[in-house]
Amino acid sequence: MPTNNSIRNIESFIPQRPPIVMVEEFEYKDETSCHSALTISHNNIFLDERNHMIAEGILEHIAQTAAVYIGYRRKLCNENVNFGYIGDIKRCSIFEPMPTTGQKLETDVRIVSQIENITMISAETRVNGQTIVNCRMKLAN
Amino acid sequence: MTQKNFLYDVVQHEQNSFILQMKEDHLVYKGHFPGFPITPGVMTLQMVKECVNEIVSRDLQYCTIKKCRFFALVKPGDKLKLDILTAEHDGIISVNALLTNSKDETDVRLELESEMK
Numbered sequence: 001m002p003t004n005n006s007i008r009n010i011e012s013f014i015p016q017r018p019p020i021v022m023v024e025e026f027e028y029k030d031e032t033s034c035h036s037a038l039t040i041s042h043n044n045i046f047l048d049e050r051n052h053m054i055a056e057g058i059l060e061h062i063a064q065t066a067a068v069y070i071g072y073r074r075k076l077c078n079e080n081v082n083f084g085y086i087g088d089i090k091r092c093s094i095f096e097p098m099p100t101t102g103q104k105l106e107t108d109v110r111i112v113s114q115i116e117n118i119t120m121i122s123a124e125t126r127v128n129g130q131t132i133v134n135c136r137m138k139l140a141n
Numbered sequence: 142m143t144q145k146n147f148l149y150d151v152v153q154h155e156q157n158s159f160i161l162q163m164k165e166d167h168l169v170y171k172g173h174f175p176g177f178p179i180t181p182g183v184m185t186l187q188m189v190k191e192c193v194n195e196i197v198s199r200d201l202q203y204c205t206i207k208k209c210r211f212f213a214l215v216k217p218g219d220k221l222k223l224d225i226l227t228a229e230h231d232g233i234i235s236v237n238a239l240l241t242n243s244k245d246e247t248d249v250r251l252e253l254e255s256e257m258k
Contacts, residue, residue: 015174015175016172016173016174017171017172017173017174017175018171018172019168019169019171019172020169020172020173020181021172045168045169046183054187054202055202055203056183056184056186056187056190056203057183059183059186060181060183063182063183083174083177083179085179085182085211085214086182086183086211087210087211088208088209088210088211089206089208089209090206090207090208090209091207092203092205092206092207092209093204093205094202094203094204094205094206096204098202135206
């Protein structure tokens, strides 16, 4: 059941457009945490030859989850959504098996710090309750 | 979808060093970003992985990214130099990589410390 803080119109909050929109559902939980999901479609651009998602795609999904959070916060302040970039990725572990088409990525992002246009996050992505990626990321927007 | 030959061309490859030419027309630039094409950072990571696989003649994937720093943007049309160091321990390949402008190696785009298997 969508709550008031669940959004579906993801593209209002991020500058990315198809074919690289990697968030489908987003929930703003509070000032320091959010949740997102993506069901992997057959035309996703981050699939390998066996139709498994590669880790790079999951990292993009995590970065865009943070981007939606940043865009959501900016909209709350009546500011425009702007371009964002990954500054760094650290302490990232990737656990097999990688998910395939039809499976759903579920991601929790915690905002570690936000100073001006630099946001530090920690993130965990799960599929069927199993952790497949966790990492820290720095984003600039 | 495999990126190879769509995102970039390998202009030169000698041992652990590559010269790469970013193509202008990859599908991803339609959305990243409209009217302002920038190569997604994660796709430069994918490019590094593909070049590592070229060196070791395997089909490796990332299992750990200890540290990956993006210093400057990669854009379509950029000509880049990629230097890779690999070492193998217990079936895990540790990979260090440095991506720079092909003509100016002080113009660093990406520095990576990772493991693949």
